[in-house]
Structures are given as C-alpha cells and as structure tokens.
Amino acid sequence: MKPFAYHQPDQLPDAAKLLSSIEDSKLVAGGMTLIPTLKQRLASPVALVDLSRLENLRGITDDGATITIGAMTPHAVVAASKLLQTKIPGLAALASMIGDPAVRSRGTIGGSVANNDPAADYPAGVLGLGATIVTSMREIAADKFFLGLFETALEPGEIITAIRFPVPLRAGYAKLKAPASRYALVGVFVAKFTDGVRVAVTGAGAGVFRVAPMEAALSGNFGPSAIAAIKIDTDGLTSDIHAEADYRAHLVTVMAKRAVDAALS
Amino acid sequence: MGNVIGIGAAPKRKEDQRFLTGRGNYVSDIKRPGMTAGVFVRSPHGHAVLRAIDKSAALAAPGVIAILTGDDVADDGLGSLPCGWGITDAKGVPMKEPPFPMLAQDKVRFVGDMVAFVVAETPEQADEAAELLKVDYEVLPSVVGVLEAVRLDAPQLFADVPNNICCDWELGDKAAVEAAFKKAAHVAKLSLVNNRLIGNPMEPRAAIAEYEPGTDRFTLWTTSQFPHVVRFLMGALVLNIPQHKLRVVAPDVGGGFGVKQFHYGEEAVITWAARRVRRPVKWVASRSEGFVSDRHGRDHVTEAELALDETGKFLAFRVKTLANMGGYLSTFGPNIPTNLYGPLLGGVYTTPAIYCNVKVVFTNTVPVDAYRGAGRPEATFVLERIVDVAASEMGIDRVEIRRRNMIPKEAYPYQTPVLVQYDSGDPMGCLDGALVAADVKNFGIRKAASASKGKFRGLGYSTYVEACGLAPSRFAGRLGARGGLYESATVRVHPTGQVTVMIGTHNHGQGHETTFAQIVSEKLGVAFENVDIVFGDTDRVQFGMGTYGSRSLVVGGAALSKATDKVIAKGKKIAAHLLEAAEVDIQFESGKFSVAGTDRGKTFEEIAGAAYVPHDYPLEVLEPGLEEQAYYDPVNFTYPGGCHIAEVEVDPETGTVTLLNYTAVDDVGTVINPMIVEGQLHGGIVQGVGQALFENAVYDEGSGQLLSGSLMDYCMPRADHLPMMKVATHSTLCTHTPMGVKGCGEVGTIGSPAAIINAVVDALSHLGVTHVDMPATPNRIWRLLQNASLPVAAE
Structure with missing residues (x-):
C-alpha cells in the first residue's frame, strides 16, 4: 500500500469539499474493492475520504410508493430488512447473495453502485427496478447512470447519498455465482410494475443492461415460458476463463426465467 | 497427574490450544532486533532475455539498504538451486538438468521468476524502490502447455534442452504390453488432462534470516515442511555454509500440502542477503506472489x-x-x-x-x-x-x-x-x-x-x-533419489518422568503433537499431558527429512516407537538392578516395571529418577540418564x-x-x-x-x-x-x-x-x-x- 492522507468527515458538505478540493482523492465506503486495490498498489490516491461517519447516509426508509436506502447501508442490513423483505423481497434476496458474510457486513449499496463492477449484483437491482440515484448534487435515473465498464454518470466530487426504489408489484433476482469470486457469472433482475416489466442483466457484458424483447414478452405474460425462447445475441458479451460468451447468453435466458419464478413465488 | 491417552483414543489436539487462541508462533510473527524488509522483483514476462538492470534510481530511494541481482549471485560464486532427484531415460541417459539460479541470470523463464531482491528499512520503502528498478527485457514468445512445448517450432527455454524435453522416461515391459494388446478382445482408449493446481496454504510463505558475525552463524526462519533438508540443500549446495554454522527453524507453519516442502530460492537469497547487509532480513509473500512463485x-x-x-x-x-x-x-x-x-x-x-x-x-x-x-x-x-x-x-x-x-x-x-x-x-x-x-x-x-x-x-x-x-532409502536411491528418506526421533525422559520428544518430521496442521504424544503415552505409560513434541529446529532436533508423502507417522512414528523401545529396554536394566532381579524377569506394563510373578515393582518415574540420581545404579555397566534415539529407514x-x-x-x-x-x-x-x-x-x-x-x-x-x-x-x-x-x-x-x-x-x-x-x-x-x-x-x-x-x- 502506498501512503495516503485519511479523512473521516462527519458531515456530507465536508466530505464533498474534501473530495473536490484534494486532487486525486477517493471516497471509501465499505472498501470492498478499493482496499484490495490499494494493497496491490494498483491505485495510489493522495487522500481517502471515509464516509463511515455520515450517519445520515445509513438506513432504510419507507416513503410509501418508494423505499429509500442510504448509500452507506451494508448489504447485510438490506438482506435482513423486514421492510424490504415485505415490499421488495427480490432486492433483499439480491443483497443476501452478494459475496460472503464478511463482504455483506462491510460492503455498501452506494459503494457498489458507484463502482459499477460489470459483475456486481446491485446494478441489476437498481436498473431492474428503475431506481433513482440520489447524490450530493442531484438525482439521476438508473437508466442514465450506468455508462459501461466501471463508468457512471457521477461527476468529480459528486457523492451518492441514497438510492430510491419504486415499489414494484413483483420482483425477483437469480444469478449463477462465479464459484471463486461469488460475483455474478450472469445475474438477472426482473421487476413488474403496473405500466410494464423491466429486465436487467449483470455479469454478462461490460456493464449492466436491459433486455427489451424479454420486457415486452413479460409485459404480456409474466411467466417463465414467455421468455424461454428468447435468445440473447453474443455480441458484446464477455468471454473469460470462467464462461464463454455463448454460455453467458444462454445463462441470461435461464436466469431470467428463474428470476421470474422467484418473483412469482 | 493426568491420564494415559493411548493408541485408538481421540483426545482433542494439544496444538489447538495455541492455534485457536491466537498464540501460534508463525514466521511472520517473529521480529528480530534491527530487522530489515526484503521484497523480490519478479519477472512480469513468461519468457524474456534479461538485458540489463539499472539499480540507480532504486538505490537512491529512501530507506534502501541493498539491491541484489543475478550478477551479484554470480560474483559471489553461489550455486544453483539443486534438484533432489536425478531420473534417467530408457537408455540410462540422465535427465537434462539446466541450472536454476536463485536470481535470474541472462533469461527469465516464467512470470514470477525472481530478478532482484530489494532490502530496505521498511516493507513500504522496499516496495517503492522495487517499482523504481529498471529492468530491460527482450520479450520472447512463451510456451505454457506441454503439447505446444514439444512441437518442433516451439520456443526453446534452454539452448541445450532440445524440444524442451527434460527426460523421456519409461517403466514396464513394453514388449509384453504390445503382445497382450494383440490378443485383446477389447481395447478401451482415453485421452485426458490432469489440471494444474495451486496449493494455496492458508499461510503464505515467509522467511527471516540473520547472520551473527561473532559466531559466524546463520539462522533462517522459514515456512518449511523440512528444515533439515533446507539446511543441507541450501547450506551445502547453494550458499556454501557449513552445516554446523547454519540453523534452520520452521516454527508453526500454516499448512503445507507440499507447497512448503521444497528449497526455494527466496530462502537462499534472504540468507545470503542477511550476511551482506549484516542485519536480519524478513520477507513475507503476498497471496498474489504465492500464486506466481509457490510450486x-x-x-x-x-x-x-x-x-x-x-x-x-x-x-x-x-x-x-x-x-x-x-x-x-x-x-x-x-x-x-x-x-x-x-x-x-x-x-x-x-x-x-x-x-x-x-x-x-x-x-x-x-x-x-x-x-x-x-x-x-x-x-x-x-x-x-x-x-x-x-x-x-x-x-x-x-x-x-x-x-x-x-x-x-x-x-x-x-x-x-x-x-x-x-x-x-x-x-x-x-x-x-x-x-x-x-x-x-x-x-x-x-x-x-x-x-x-x-x-x-x-x-x-x-x-x-x-x-x-x-521411502525406503535404498529403493529410492535406485530410482534416482539423491538423499536418504529415513526419519529420526529422540525420546528424552526427564528426571521427574515427563518426556520431550525431538522428531525430524514437521507438524503444520496434521496434529503430530497429539498423535506422537499418544504413542509415547501408550508405550511408556506416561500421562498424555506429560509428553511434548519438539520439531522444526535444526538446533533442537538431531536430524530429519521432514513431512511429506504421508510419511510422518509411518516413518517418523516408527522411529519414535523404536526410540521408546530403547527407553523401555534401558529402564528394565535399571529396574533389574533396583529390584535385585534378572533383567529377563522384568516386565514393563502400564507405566510400571515389575518382577514377573511378584508384586515388586518400580514406577516409570522412579526409574527415571534413578537414572538421573544414580546413587544406587549399575554405573559399571550402564550410563546414567534416560534418553534414547532411533533412526528408522523403512523396508x-x-x-x-x-x-x-x-x-x-x-x-x-x-x-x-x-x-x-x-x-x-x-x-x-x-x-x-x-x-x-x-x-x-x-x-x-x-x-x-x-x-x-x-x-x-x-x-x-x-x-x-x-x-x-x-x-x-x-x-x-x-x-x-x-x-x-x-x-x-x-x-x-x-x-x-x-x-x-x-x-x-x-x-x-x-x-x-x-x-x-x-x-x-x-x-x-x-x-x-x-x-x-x-x-x-x-x-x-x-x-x-x-x-x-x-x-x-x-x-
């Protein structure tokens, strides 16, 4: 690890000021990706701004038609939330499938969404539910937030404070875990709203994406058979030592069916 | 007094008390006065000519004490890392055995091959300096699969190893097999791959070396399954350090699985560096480093x-x-x-x-x-x-x-x-x-x-x-082993009857401290808690080939059994004297020496006491003390x-x-x-x-x-x-x-x-x-x- 300055502000404006005033500074939330990167000397920020003292960024609130999860809320809290288990059980289930117990205790929803790892679980839930990313500066719709491999719409100095999820009629998530990393080889989040269905895929390509033909088919008939015959094109899908692109394409259909099953159960 | 816990019992493991309470003593736990930190610079290329190394920027970095490269190894006339087995082909031609320098010379041959060693005041300073080392590589094509490596046009790793074939080995009666295949009613065929594995013991490899100018002695603490073999291979064949001037300690080791049963170049480099910088040098591998350097x-x-x-x-x-x-x-x-x-x-x-x-x-x-x-x-x-x-x-x-x-x-x-x-x-x-x-x-x-x-x-x-x-040494020798494969144990009975065993195997998770104590407890009738097992230190243990090949109980346990037999035999002589009976009439059972057919007897503790306080003792025919040693070479x-x-x-x-x-x-x-x-x-x-x-x-x-x-x-x-x-x-x-x-x-x-x-x-x-x-x-x-x-x- 290379040396860096360490700041632990307890007010959001202070954190934002530190982040924008120190060049090459970085936020640390749960640190599940950043800390290993630092240890391998692959990143060398001048300063770390730790968000762990920002109590306002923690917790889950019921706003009626929406549920808001503070950016610093750990996965384990989301997984165990009675509110989410009742109103968006698919999202609680997704959180329960992330990593291992240590990762779920430290890792946060804001950190995961800001990092936008192409195989992370939360981006599928956020995009699949059409959530809103609330930041220190503005609100960003999920459809405009995820821009590809580790890229997001966040501006320099901008801090995610919460994610606001609309409550769907039904939602489900299914993933095939990469056996070593426990990231998604392919994960699919399916959500049914009164005005239609959203299907978001993670793990398969360079970033989370929606599958329009599946959304259309499921909007007409919300059951696994509606999408069983829908094949995903392998263009742009990832091939690596764990899974080839055509296998990932096949898994998108399989996981989508299982996500629908989960949403119906 | 505790109880005898013998063969067939399942006591909880003695060693788990310290492991489960965080009181183990692993190499990375050890700190020595004046200790420096070492970091290896490793090849990022699978195959490359090593054209030049420019140390200047790295040497100027804060805290840097020394930077050693293959040229320094050559200048000091140090040996190649030895191979312990020499196999031959069907015609009796020895395998090709190119040198394995502890720091690369002329060429690197795998990602992770060691190119330089940086010694600094702190690990962070060593890391910083390592990044400043300028290594000029001429990258060559790599070959990683065996099918590709034996092709005529494959990249050649060594100039004198044609087609990259080290040895074309065979076993069995080829003609008899061919004859049998001609008569066969059915022939089943199968092509398969046995996948490459990386052991990943929980504890990464680590080493500390120290040189004492006053005694001209070296101590190497290393994560090893066989410290005596490291002492022999490194001392005698690589660094030219006399065996009596080199102590190798393998303290608690967090898993081996074979990965830690080799003499690694890191051990030799660190020991050599400790003398050059006249300060202790410590290196602890990261997990990533283990992936590209553990065998x-x-x-x-x-x-x-x-x-x-x-x-x-x-x-x-x-x-x-x-x-x-x-x-x-x-x-x-x-x-x-x-x-x-x-x-x-x-x-x-x-x-x-x-x-x-x-x-x-x-x-x-x-x-x-x-x-x-x-x-x-x-x-x-x-x-x-x-x-x-x-x-x-x-x-x-x-x-x-x-x-x-x-x-x-x-x-x-x-x-x-x-x-x-x-x-x-x-x-x-x-x-x-x-x-x-x-x-x-x-x-x-x-x-x-x-x-x-x-x-x-x-x-x-x-x-x-x-x-x-x-393994049977004679048999192994015929197959090409360049060392013996016996094991040794010393059973030291203290004057109060407790027992310390010095054994040449190494416990790195297998529970030897428990298993071997059960053998002693059973055989000598001594309480289980009164037996301690010492291993992993060439200054404390007489000799040993270490732990691998499921040999600890089979070979080491046999040596221990034989040594306890010797203790009993000597105890009988002492008992015969004290009980005024013929030695043949002395029985030993359940921790008691007694005269057959009588109720006269002496406890194991009494015999141990007599051996160390020999006032009433057959000193003319028997040495005092109760400590026996056995070497066992399996048949x-x-x-x-x-x-x-x-x-x-x-x-x-x-x-x-x-x-x-x-x-x-x-x-x-x-x-x-x-x-x-x-x-x-x-x-x-x-x-x-x-x-x-x-x-x-x-x-x-x-x-x-x-x-x-x-x-x-x-x-x-x-x-x-x-x-x-x-x-x-x-x-x-x-x-x-x-x-x-x-x-x-x-x-x-x-x-x-x-x-x-x-x-x-x-x-x-x-x-x-x-x-x-x-x-x-x-x-x-x-x-x-x-x-x-x-x-x-x-x-």
Whole structure:
C-alpha cells in the first residue's frame, strides 16, 4: 500500500469539499474493492475520504410508493430488512447473495453502485427496478447512470447519498455465482410494475443492461415460458476463463426465467 | 497427574490450544532486533532475455539498504538451486538438468521468476524502490502447455534442452504390453488432462534470516515442511555454509500440502542477503506472489489404453503422459510424474503387463512439483477413469468389472509389474463397506427423484491404492533419489518422568503433537499431558527429512516407537538392578516395571529418577540418564487404499455440478487417533473435490501470463460446496511398520477426483458423454451437453 492522507468527515458538505478540493482523492465506503486495490498498489490516491461517519447516509426508509436506502447501508442490513423483505423481497434476496458474510457486513449499496463492477449484483437491482440515484448534487435515473465498464454518470466530487426504489408489484433476482469470486457469472433482475416489466442483466457484458424483447414478452405474460425462447445475441458479451460468451447468453435466458419464478413465488 | 491417552483414543489436539487462541508462533510473527524488509522483483514476462538492470534510481530511494541481482549471485560464486532427484531415460541417459539460479541470470523463464531482491528499512520503502528498478527485457514468445512445448517450432527455454524435453522416461515391459494388446478382445482408449493446481496454504510463505558475525552463524526462519533438508540443500549446495554454522527453524507453519516442502530460492537469497547487509532480513509473500512463485502441482496430458479379454479381465495397460515441469526443475520436480506415478498404475488390480512413458517437459510456467498426493492422484485418475470407460464400452457393470480384476485379500503380498510390492490390503472389503455406507442399492430411487426435477444424478466409484511413507532409502536411491528418506526421533525422559520428544518430521496442521504424544503415552505409560513434541529446529532436533508423502507417522512414528523401545529396554536394566532381579524377569506394563510373578515393582518415574540420581545404579555397566534415539529407514513403502463413492447432481440448464453425497472407506492401517484420521480424510477429500470441480491454473499461451492469479479467479473449495461426508476405515495392518500404520495424509486427495468425475460422467452417460475433464465447471458441462448426441430438455 502506498501512503495516503485519511479523512473521516462527519458531515456530507465536508466530505464533498474534501473530495473536490484534494486532487486525486477517493471516497471509501465499505472498501470492498478499493482496499484490495490499494494493497496491490494498483491505485495510489493522495487522500481517502471515509464516509463511515455520515450517519445520515445509513438506513432504510419507507416513503410509501418508494423505499429509500442510504448509500452507506451494508448489504447485510438490506438482506435482513423486514421492510424490504415485505415490499421488495427480490432486492433483499439480491443483497443476501452478494459475496460472503464478511463482504455483506462491510460492503455498501452506494459503494457498489458507484463502482459499477460489470459483475456486481446491485446494478441489476437498481436498473431492474428503475431506481433513482440520489447524490450530493442531484438525482439521476438508473437508466442514465450506468455508462459501461466501471463508468457512471457521477461527476468529480459528486457523492451518492441514497438510492430510491419504486415499489414494484413483483420482483425477483437469480444469478449463477462465479464459484471463486461469488460475483455474478450472469445475474438477472426482473421487476413488474403496473405500466410494464423491466429486465436487467449483470455479469454478462461490460456493464449492466436491459433486455427489451424479454420486457415486452413479460409485459404480456409474466411467466417463465414467455421468455424461454428468447435468445440473447453474443455480441458484446464477455468471454473469460470462467464462461464463454455463448454460455453467458444462454445463462441470461435461464436466469431470467428463474428470476421470474422467484418473483412469482 | 493426568491420564494415559493411548493408541485408538481421540483426545482433542494439544496444538489447538495455541492455534485457536491466537498464540501460534508463525514466521511472520517473529521480529528480530534491527530487522530489515526484503521484497523480490519478479519477472512480469513468461519468457524474456534479461538485458540489463539499472539499480540507480532504486538505490537512491529512501530507506534502501541493498539491491541484489543475478550478477551479484554470480560474483559471489553461489550455486544453483539443486534438484533432489536425478531420473534417467530408457537408455540410462540422465535427465537434462539446466541450472536454476536463485536470481535470474541472462533469461527469465516464467512470470514470477525472481530478478532482484530489494532490502530496505521498511516493507513500504522496499516496495517503492522495487517499482523504481529498471529492468530491460527482450520479450520472447512463451510456451505454457506441454503439447505446444514439444512441437518442433516451439520456443526453446534452454539452448541445450532440445524440444524442451527434460527426460523421456519409461517403466514396464513394453514388449509384453504390445503382445497382450494383440490378443485383446477389447481395447478401451482415453485421452485426458490432469489440471494444474495451486496449493494455496492458508499461510503464505515467509522467511527471516540473520547472520551473527561473532559466531559466524546463520539462522533462517522459514515456512518449511523440512528444515533439515533446507539446511543441507541450501547450506551445502547453494550458499556454501557449513552445516554446523547454519540453523534452520520452521516454527508453526500454516499448512503445507507440499507447497512448503521444497528449497526455494527466496530462502537462499534472504540468507545470503542477511550476511551482506549484516542485519536480519524478513520477507513475507503476498497471496498474489504465492500464486506466481509457490510450486504448482499436476499438469499432465495423457493418452491411456487398456486391453481386456472377452470377460473384462485386464490384460495390459499402456499410458503415455506429457508432464509439465514449468521453467526449472524444483526440488522433487522430475520424481513426481515418474517414480510416484508409473508404479501406481497397477492400482488394486491384477493387470499383468503395464507400460508407462512420461515425457517430462519444460514450459514458461511456475515450476511444478509435489502437491498433496503427488503423482498418485494423477495415476489413480487415469486408471479409475479408463476402468469406467472399459466397463461402459463392454456393457459390464462398473462395480463388477472392478471385482473381476481386484487383487484378492489372500493374494497379498502382491508383486505388481511396475516395481512395487503391496504388503497388505483388502480392496474388496473396502468396496463392500462403501457400497453399504453409500446406500448404493437405493441410488435408483434418488436418481428418479432428481430426474423429476429435471436434474441428472450420477454415482462414481474409485477403488484405489497409493504408495506412501516415503521411502525406503535404498529403493529410492535406485530410482534416482539423491538423499536418504529415513526419519529420526529422540525420546528424552526427564528426571521427574515427563518426556520431550525431538522428531525430524514437521507438524503444520496434521496434529503430530497429539498423535506422537499418544504413542509415547501408550508405550511408556506416561500421562498424555506429560509428553511434548519438539520439531522444526535444526538446533533442537538431531536430524530429519521432514513431512511429506504421508510419511510422518509411518516413518517418523516408527522411529519414535523404536526410540521408546530403547527407553523401555534401558529402564528394565535399571529396574533389574533396583529390584535385585534378572533383567529377563522384568516386565514393563502400564507405566510400571515389575518382577514377573511378584508384586515388586518400580514406577516409570522412579526409574527415571534413578537414572538421573544414580546413587544406587549399575554405573559399571550402564550410563546414567534416560534418553534414547532411533533412526528408522523403512523396508518398503506403505500402501493405503480404499473405495470412494461420489454422488452428484447435474443441472443441465446451467451445467452446475453439485456434490450431494460422499462416502470413503479407507484402509490406513492402525489408527492412532480416529478424530485426526477423520480430519485428514475430510481435508484430503476436499482437496480432491477442488481439483475435480473447481481449481484450475490457467496460463495464456504466448504471453505466459497466469490468468487465474488470485482467489477471485482460482476457486478453492469452500464449505458450502460440500456435503457432510461419510468416512470410515476398513484397515488391514501394514506388515512392516512397527505399529502397522500406513499413513492417511494423502489418501483423500488421491481417491476422490476419479470418484467425482466418474459420477459426473455417469450422470451424463445417457447423453453419450464418455469423459469430462477437470475441473467440471458449469461452462465445461454446458459445452459438453451442447455437443452431446441427444438434445437436452432444458425447458
């Protein structure tokens, strides 16, 4: 690890000021990706701004038609939330499938969404539910937030404070875990709203994406058979030592069916 | 006073008190006054000419004390890292043995090859300086696979090793095998890959070296399974340090699995550096560093053929293997795919003729050496897989074909056509026991239940034998060993009757401190808590070859047993004097020396006291003191074996294989501590599960980059991958070890991969699948199903 300055502000404006005033500074939330990167000397920020003292960024609130999860809320809290288990059980289930117990205790929803790892679980839930990313500066719709491999719409100095999820009629998530990393080889989040269905895929390509033909088919008939015959094109899908692109394409259909099953159960 | 806890009891492990309370003493826990930090600069290229190293910027960095390179090694006239085995080809020509410099000279041959060593005040300063070192490489094409490496146009690692072939080794009667194949009613053929593995012990490797100018002595603390062997190889052959001036300490070590049973260049560099900088030097590997420098295991490509008569009797077995050695010869490297592989191809069967040819091949990868099982899992996998292939092709039940060819219990000792003679065994008994324990008769019901969920269930058998307890020195010497393979133990009885044992094996998780204490407690009648086991320090332990090849109990335990016998013999002489009886009339039982047929006796403690306070003592004929030592060189290997049965379920939609049930009935000879044996079997099986389903070291051909270089990409088996296992022993006693023990450290790893893959193939056999290479990953299974002869009902 290379040396860096360490700041632990307890007010959001202070954190934002530190982040924008120190060049090459970085936020640390749960640190599940950043800390290993630092240890391998692959990143060398001048300063770390730790968000762990920002109590306002923690917790889950019921706003009626929406549920808001503070950016610093750990996965384990989301997984165990009675509110989410009742109103968006698919999202609680997704959180329960992330990593291992240590990762779920430290890792946060804001950190995961800001990092936008192409195989992370939360981006599928956020995009699949059409959530809103609330930041220190503005609100960003999920459809405009995820821009590809580790890229997001966040501006320099901008801090995610919460994610606001609309409550769907039904939602489900299914993933095939990469056996070593426990990231998604392919994960699919399916959500049914009164005005239609959203299907978001993670793990398969360079970033989370929606599958329009599946959304259309499921909007007409919300059951696994509606999408069983829908094949995903392998263009742009990832091939690596764990899974080839055509296998990932096949898994998108399989996981989508299982996500629908989960949403119906 | 505590109790005797003897052979067959299952006390909790003595060593766990310190391990579970965080009071272990590992190399990375050790701090020495004035200690410096060392970091290795490693090659980022698989194959490159090392043109120049510019130290200037790195030397100017804060805190830097020294930077050492291959040129410094050459200037100091230091030796090459030695190989402990010298094998020969069919014509008796010795293997090609290119030098293995401790820091690269002229060329680098794998990603991770050591180029320089940076010594600084702190690890962070050493890291900073290492990044400033300018190494000028001329990158060459890499070759990483054995099939590619032996092609005529392949990149050549060494100028004097044509086609990268280190040795073209063979074993067995080639002509007899060819004759048998001509008569065969059926020939089964199988091509397979035995996947490359990375051991990943929980504790990464580490070392500290210190030089004392006042005494001209060196101390090396290292994460080793065999400190005396490191002292010999490094002191005598690399650094030219006299043995009495070099102390090697391997304190608590957090798992080895073979990875820590080699003499590594890091140890030599650090020891050498400590004298040059006149301060202690410490190095602790990161996990990432371990991936590209810990010796890897397995990595074979094999073609096998089994000849059978019309009844399914095996007539002959022919195996041709290309074995990957990596970039250099490691300590045991060439021995593993030859001497520990070919002689096991007989398995538990009466196959009369066997021929094995192994081409040992250099590639631009981490050197390959022993990993738990070492050669024997590879042999078992080839044999147990082709037996299933033959059974399937001939329409004979898989259990039945095994029975028809198995060596009957009465036929032991059994001489195989491939050097080894099994002393004892009962493979049929193990098979029968396992069939019951695995509830094979109700498998059909379980298979149907899986089918009703759209899943394919399969059952797989592995009836296997291995050779361990390495090794009879004379036999090993004939095969090319350059050292002996005996073991030693000293039993020191203190004046108050407590016992300290100094033994040459090394405990790094196996529970030796408990098992060996049970042997002493049983034999001397001393309380279990009054026995301590000392190991891992060349200044405290007389000598020893260390722990590997399931040899600790078999060879070390035998030395310990013999040394306790000597203690008893001397005790009888003392007792005879004190009791005024003839020595032949003295009996020793339950910790008491007594005169036969009388109630007169002396306790063990009284005899120990008399030995150290010899006022009333036969000093004219007997030395005072009660401390005895024994060296034991085995007369044969031991041959544990057994039957493993795996039951798996395949999800055809995703290709995922789930291990549902696992049953092992093993013959490990006498069991000293059943709890520890069970733990060894569990751990061994899990490592076999890892190889069969998850683990795979993958290199990029051309660049030589390790693509599976972290625990994010290299999948170690985890608790949630595993079912509860049923393990049991069905033991016959070894006829030549003092206690009848056979060893149990590796059996699980040797028996299990074949059982699991046989189960996966069984699950998919209705689709025409005849073989699955390891690891049976979801992607690989799905691909097989795409190519299978029948359509898969995925809906």
